[in-house]
Amino acid sequence: MEQVLEVEDTVDGRALRRWAELGVDSLERRRAEINSLNVFPVPDGDTGTNLLVTMRAAAGAIGGPVDGALTASAVAEGLARGAFAGARGNSGVILAQALRGVADSIAGLTSVDGRALADALASAAALVTRALSAPARGTIVSVLESAAEGAGRAARDPEATVCEVVVASADAAADALQRTTTQLDVLAEAGVVDAGGLGLSILLDCLVEVATGTRPHRHIRLSGAARPVPETTAADDHSQGSDHPHGSDRQEYEVMYLVEDSDEARIAALRPRLDALGDSVAIVAGGAGCWSVHVHCCDPGAAVEAGLAAGSLRRIDITCFALDAARRGCTDPVPAPPVAGDAGRAVLAVVAGDGTADLFEAEGATVLRADAMITPGRMLDAIRALPSRDVLVLPNGALSAQDVVAVGVRARAEGRDVMFLPSSSLVQGLASLAVHDPTRATVDDAFAMSEVASCVRWGSLRFATERALTWVGTCEPGDALGLSGHDVVVIEHDLVAAGVSLLGKILAAGGELVTMLVGADAPEGLAEQLAEYLDHRHPEIDVVVYRGGQRSDLLQLGIE
Incomplete structure (x- = not known):
């Protein structure tokens, strides 16, 4: 194994490169552990993966030969650019912004002493806080702020070495990480520390290893067993436990994109529009009129439209939490409610308008009114309320294809035999229902109804x-x-x-x-x-x- 680089008085470019390599290796080895603690802001079990992907992108952007005499400034700038370009998820965006804060703080420096390192961490914490619309206590942000404060306290001593500042920062982060369990109700209920905070603590311990030659051995105390967290999906209506005003509403999508050809004024106008749509809003500057945007929301189209008003968009990435969980096979279904007898096959139709509801009910369908917004949670609850396990659903254009798949996966996991028919409009649903025959086998009935709907x-x-x-x-x-x-x-x-x-x-x-x-x-x-x-x-x-x-x-x- 490569000999660990020891730095006595300063951290130079080679040391920062070595730190990035150690960070990628450590996140890779502990990715599953970090994922298993992920319950905030969304319990999607991917914080470790997102941090790893972002850190790999950062390390991969460092230019120059491996043994070259790179300056600390050059390496930090490469890390910041790479992380910005490859940031994934909420935790990845925060890590990218922290690296940008470090790079801006040490610009032009060949190497970094204890005072400069403390200033860089303070810059990182401040920039991350400004990037978030509603930074919550008990998260990676809290851990970063504590790390900066610990470094600042140590650096007040004019005799303090860079090693002492690094160790003080990592120790403060570890203490802050332990406190996260008591700062967020959702963490306390799960008995875990914040997943993103653990990832940051691991990265700071890697810096300790680079500076001193020894990595700290830390023990995280959990009030519950460290385990894979049950994956609730976007179809659930439970709280995320967020401090954000929208935190009591389940946000169903993660939307990320890059905004180019923009300016500070238009980006400033973008933030309140995204705040109104959802939570976990983060907007990170990448330089040259480019910003990285992240939001959790229920209407990804509206989030993208808001971005279009701010500039040109590229690398639009929309993730459906429920569908993502279903693809990983890690949904934790709610036990199916008891059904007293089987009432035969049911047809559930999403309808709008009193007259339309009467038409569908006259044909024997159970209606779900779409006068208010139809969410996957409402659809799933309507399926659960039916006295039948055999259900045909006419969505009539009220849900996206991703939502349909997610609800179907969840309902079938709960013991319901659910089939969604391809009706994209009310008139297609009416035509389809006209040929419904409950005496036929379900697959035959579904085929006949689908064929009619598709021909309208x-x-x-x-x-x-x-x-x-x-x-x-x-x-x-x-x-x-x-x-x-x-x-x-x-x-x-x-x-x-x-x-x-x-x-x-x-x-x-x-x-x-x-x-x-x-x-x-x-x-x-x-x-x-x-x-x-x-x-x-x-x-x-x-x-x-x-x-x-x-x-x-x-x-x-x-x-x-």
């Missing part, structure tokens, strides 16, 4: 609420829009004209039946005028009009 071409009418670029040009607020599926294909100033044009496009491939589902805000006579147009131009086509009462569309069309 559908569209909708609505008014534009903002200026936007579409496939057929730019729309202005108040324009009438015709959508085929989810794509705008018609822009008109008149709603009836938009409806006529939309019908012409959708009927170009033929059709025998047009179903119109009239929304709550549709102008009086809209459906009647479109029906009259069809009767005149396509007398061979049957038209059925229902008063759905949905708010999402003025009119929804289904073509069979």
Whole structure:
């Protein structure tokens, strides 16, 4: 094994390179341990992995030959750039910002003495705190702040060596790590220390080894057994235990991206928009008009749109916590509630509007109202409440594909035989339900219903609420829009004209039946005028009009 480099008075570039190598090796060996403690801010069991990936990227960005005379400043800058580019997860973003603080503090220095090291850690702690919208006590941030304070106390002694400052910093971090269990309720309940804090403590102990030749042997006291933490998914509605105002709401996605071609003013405006969408907001500057953004939220699309208003985006990474947990096979399902007898096959349909609900209920479906936002948690609770283990679900476009997969995995793990059918709209769901036959085998019934749903071409009418670029040009607020599926294909100033044009496009491939589902805000006579147009131009086509009462569309069309 390579001889550990000992540094007596200063830490130079070679020492920092060696520290990065030791850090990667140590995080790799203890990754599973760190992952097993991960319960905050989201119990997704990946903090160790995220720190390792980020530290590898940092170490890989150090330039120059291994034995070259690199300055401490050059190595620190390489570490900061690499970590910024490769940061993964909340803990990775924080580590990248800490390394940026160190690099900025020691810029231009060939080597670092005790005073400079203490200043660098203080800079790292301050920069991390500024990057976070709501830094919580009892986390990696607390451990970093304590490490900086410990180094600062030691460096007040003008005779203190760099070794003494490093040891004081690592010892203070270890003490702070132990206190995290008492600072966050979610850690106390699990009986663990903060996972990110442990990762940082390990990295500081690696610096002690570089400076002194010996790594400290520390024992972490746990009030509970160190174990893989049960993975609750985004489909649960339990608290994250966050100090953030949104912390009582389960955030279902992690969104990360880089914002380029931006400036301080637009980034300052981005932060409150992300705060309103979720929590664990971190915005890290990378230089040259580039920032790294991290947020946990329920609406990843809105988080990305907020970023687009701040600049050009690249490397957009969206993680669904429930789907990620399901892929790892580590979900911890809630025991299935007892079902007194089997009530046969149930059909659960997501609907919007009183009239639409009546239509689905008349066909024997149990309805889940989408007048309020449908979350994976609400969907899972609705499935659990059914008196049947055999369930067919018509999501009718209310959930993303990722959410559908996540809920299905969770429900099946609880003993429910659940199948989600490919209905992306209310009119597709209605058509599908019309061929439902509970006397058939479930797979045959699901196939017949899915086939009908997939054959229904559908569209909708609505008014534009903002200026936007579409496939057929730019729309202005108040324009009438015709959508085929989810794509705008018609822009008109008149709603009836938009409806006529939309019908012409959708009927170009033929059709025998047009179903119109009239929304709550549709102008009086809209459906009647479109029906009259069809009767005149396509007398061979049957038209059925229902008063759905949905708010999402003025009119929804289904073509069979």
